[in-house]
Amino acid sequence: MANLEVNFCGVKFPNPLVLASGILGVTGGSFARTIAKGAGGITTKSIWKNPHPGHHNPTMFGNEHYFMNAVGLSDAGIQKALEELGEYIPKRKAPLIVNIVGGKKSDFADIAEALNDLPGKPDLLEVNISCPNVEDEFGKPFACSIIDAAEVTRLVKSKTKIPITVKLSPNVENISSIAKSVEDAGADAITAINTVGPGMRWNIDLRTPILANKVGGLSGPAIFPISVKCVYDIYKAVKIPIIATGGVCSGRDALEIMMAGGTLVGVGTAIYYDGDDFWNKATSEMSEWLKKEKIKNISEIIGLFHKK
Ligand SMILES: Cc1cc2nc3c(=O)[nH]c(=O)nc-3n(C[C@H](O)[C@H](O)[C@H](O)COP(=O)(O)O)c2cc1C
Numbered sequence: 001m002a003n004l005e006v007n008f009c010g011v012k013f014p015n016p017l018v019l020a021s022g023i024l025g026v027t028g029g030s031f032a033r034t035i036a037k038g039a040g041g042i043t044t045k046s047i048w049k050n051p052h053p054g055h056h057n058p059t060m061f062g063n064e065h066y067f068m069n070a071v072g073l074s075d076a077g078i079q080k081a082l083e084e085l086g087e088y089i090p091k092r093k094a095p096l097i098v099n100i101v102g103g104k105k106s107d108f109a110d111i112a113e114a115l116n117d118l119p120g121k122p123d124l125l126e127v128n129i130s131c132p133n134v135e136d137e138f139g140k141p142f143a144c145s146i147i148d149a150a151e152v153t154r155l156v157k158s159k160t161k162i163p164i165t166v167k168l169s170p171n172v173e174n175i176s177s178i179a180k181s182v183e184d185a186g187a188d189a190i191t192a193i194n195t196v197g198p199g200m201r202w203n204i205d206l207r208t209p210i211l212a213n214k215v216g217g218l219s220g221p222a223i224f225p226i227s228v229k230c231v232y233d234i235y236k237a238v239k240i241p242i243i244a245t246g247g248v249c250s251g252r253d254a255l256e257i258m259m260a261g262g263t264l265v266g267v268g269t270a271i272y273y274d275g276d277d278f279w280n281k282a283t284s285e286m287s288e289w290l291k292k293e294k295i296k297n298i299s300e301i302i303g304l305f306h307k308k
Contacts, residue, residue, distance in 0.1 A: 017265050023272075047075055048102065067272060097122065098124075100125060146177055190242050243265070
């Protein structure tokens, strides 16, 4: 049996597959069920400082190639999250990554500080800098600027001792330079990627957009080549580990994106296709491949494509 355990920023994960942000909310019961079904860890949806309404329905559209969502990061705010997570954290059976988001830089700092008060802290904070930034004249995400991305990273680091992973957007000119700037600002890790686009679809009979918000971020199998390329480029640019995310739909996909540079692998949209069965199916496929290749520890394959 191959050993699937990986160490990420000093935290032990029983296997590299973690639930990506936004797929389940902040409810402990659904997290526990996902771990029991074989996930190696959980990421919460993005938590805001104050309640955040998100967008109107319909917010999701999917087919066998991709999902397009405009959920708009709806959330009840940090106070509600503290209640839910405060109950779950002491009982958790695998690591918990708490994803935080803000329209202002100071919001990130405030949420990170509030999470310090939780009994038994989260294992990692994931800092989602990929949403529109109200401090910017054009509402560009912090993830689009090396200066803003670094400033948010520095602020969060100054408020917490929990390791932080900064979640990057693929919708930038050069994701490696953003990765390097957050590493220099003190990030412990990088999560790549968030959704691609945005994209847009219409109903030709009704002449109406499919999503009420008209546009939505793309996820799922169609974006996998983009996430592999982003992870490959980031691995070359930085020394900190990566949560490789985007379009992973099988154990073989997970192995591929680990060889491109991922230490952990985030899985989101695949759960809409396969449900909870995904986790055991994918880890079995990974184990069997490693056994066939006579590789004892999965951590040996991280970044393997760079050693050619
Ligand atoms: C319905 C939905 C909601 C999402 N919500 C969040 C969120 O709250 N915060 C975040 O950082 N990413 C969010 N994401 C992005 C995912 O975490 C992930 O980065 C992206 O979907 C690519 O991975 P996938 O193809 O495996 O889904 C969401 C994705 C989907 C499909």
